[in-house]
Amino acid sequence: MSTPQSEPIGPSNTRSRLVGTREGVLADAVVNVVRAADALRTAAARLGARIASVITPLGWVMLGVIPLAFAAGYVLGWMELAAVAWAGLVLALIAVLYLVGRSPFHVGLGLEHRRVVVGEPAGGVVTVDNPGRRRTLGVKVEIPVGEGLAELAMPSLRRDARFRQQFAIPTRRRGVITIGPVRTVRADPIGLVRRELIWTDTVELVVHPRTIGVPSTSTGLIRDLEGAATRDLTSSDVAFHALREYQAGDERRYIHWKSTAKTGTYMVRQFEQTRRSHLVVALSLAARDYASDEQFELAVSAAGSLGVRAIHDGRTVSVVVSAVTAEFAKRTNYAVRSLATHLPARLLDDLAVVESAASALRIRDVARVAADEVVGISVAFLICGSTPTAAELRAASASFPSDVGVVAIVCNPDALPGFRRVAGLSVLTIGYLDDLRIALARSAAVA
Structure with a gap:
């Protein structure tokens, strides 16, 4: 009777799917090539996502118009289209320059009050510090405020300078207003590219409903005030009501001995029940x-x-x-x-x-x-x-x-x-x- 041969045990991973259990220079080369291709594909996808995130719809239109204008201008001999293509290319290159670099800002977002009453004025404050060694160029600062947007123009900052700006928050209706995150925006004058950098987390402003002070004296409507006696009778409380004859189950400590001696019958004290309203x-x-x-x-x-x-x-x-x-x-x-x-x-x-x-x-x-x-x-x-x-x-x-x-x-x-x-x-x-x-x-x- 023959015994079945055991299958070789090996890892179940990408290498095994590519070269199986083979070893040697050729197998390692295949694995390295595939690994490098995956790394390049990942880097290209990441770069493409970053590029796509900064190009505006107008920018995509311009990217489509430039090659078409070049092709039509030189193939058909239409020099005006060629001039338009070169002008569009120059504008695109200038727009790219606006995306170069990253300002070393320290940005903070704060609220004057975390809770306000509906209709009352409310505001937030944005602070931007420049801890770098060089002067930074001015940028636009945007702060989402609920469904709206607050825009601030930040001037250029020299070293160790600070920009502080307050902004109003509408409180026309009660609710929770989400504010932030603060982002800086770099964009070319034409609007081909737009680069947003997020600097802070969001904060919340709670807008309370309007209330009025109701004096305690107005609660005289409440007939069962705290500690006041009710009409419910009990055998154990502090507000004495009357005496009654002893019944089975009554506690002996509530027997009124003077009345018992006079009547010849066990008499117990009865109380009006008090309770917390x-x-x-x-x-x-x-x-x-x-x-x-x-x-x-x-x-x-x-x-x-x-x-x-x-x-x-x-x-x-x-x-x-x-x-x-x-x-x-x-x-x-x-x-x-x-x-x-x-x-x-x-x-x-x-x-x-x-x-x-x-x-x-x-x-x-x-x-x-x-x-x-x-x-x-x-x-x-x-x-x-x-x-x-x-x-x-x-x-x-x-x-x-x-x-x-x-x-x-x-x-x-x-x-x-x-x-x-x-x-x-x-x-x-x-x-x-x-x-x-x-x-x-x-x-x-x-x-």
């Missing part, structure tokens, strides 16, 4: 809950004002917004997204990027989900536009237990501010952000 601010992101973008922006500002005031007061607060259902999802995403509430700045950072969506949960579903997920709610603010009807707002408030104070804030710049109570629900209508402070103060007086 837990505010919930629920903001609808559903586009159907708003008649205009102005209503939505007002609602975001109202949510930020209430949340920031509660954080400053040291209250337990949860700020939730509608979840958005994915475009091709089979089922509606019945959920809410909680925003950061440990610092006012972090809450405003999250509110700066919220956007309305057609597939977001409406205020009624937001209230129902928030009532199920957030524990220990004492007061809930439901913020929406003018589209939800009074019946829908009542249905939203019915999602919370009866001992929870529910306040609906309807944001409508076209309506007169007002306050009304509807079946246990307080409804505040505001037309401007300043109306929020006034409405809360008036409702507190009524309460």
Whole structure:
């Protein structure tokens, strides 16, 4: 019985694919030739990519016109075309000179403030240092600012000189504006070539929604303030309510012995339950809950004002917004997204990027989900536009237990501010952000 011969074991790489297991001068020469060809091909591809990156569309047109003009001029004897070809060649050579060299700049990008309020002035600053031994020529400096572009003309710099220039950043709308990277641009006057050099990373400017200071006295609308007693009775707390007869399971330390001696029956102390108020601010992101973008922006500002005031007061607060259902999802995403509430700045950072969506949960579903997920709610603010009807707002408030104070804030710049109570629900209508402070103060007086 013959045993199968084992196959020779060798590396599985490019050399084995070229010459197999052969050795010797010829095999090494083949490998070196292929290796050199690969290196040349890689270098040529890299050089071609760099050349293609600096040639503008006009430059490509010129590269096509020059050989055609030469051919037509000398073959057909059309000397005017030959003159055009020579002129184009001279312009192309001059354009190449603008790409020679690299300036040893040190470029920095900074912001005056990392966070600003919508509508407030904001700016950045670019600094360029020349640490080299020779004078540098002036170049154009470009800084992308969101969807726009800031252009600065940098003059020539002598040794150890610095160029510092401020530029404005528009803050017409809240959000996160990406600024940078700073790049210098070298280009010939005609626009045949353009060389961009990137010097910095990007930075972000957060534009917060406008908020208003809601005084703590305005929270008199909240009937369950921090540490205030409720009507819920308990056998263990600090606010004494009354005496009652002893029942099985009561703790003996709460037996009132003087009353027991008088009545001959064990009597225990009963207390009013106190609890820490837990505010919930629920903001609808559903586009159907708003008649205009102005209503939505007002609602975001109202949510930020209430949340920031509660954080400053040291209250337990949860700020939730509608979840958005994915475009091709089979089922509606019945959920809410909680925003950061440990610092006012972090809450405003999250509110700066919220956007309305057609597939977001409406205020009624937001209230129902928030009532199920957030524990220990004492007061809930439901913020929406003018589209939800009074019946829908009542249905939203019915999602919370009866001992929870529910306040609906309807944001409508076209309506007169007002306050009304509807079946246990307080409804505040505001037309401007300043109306929020006034409405809360008036409702507190009524309460």
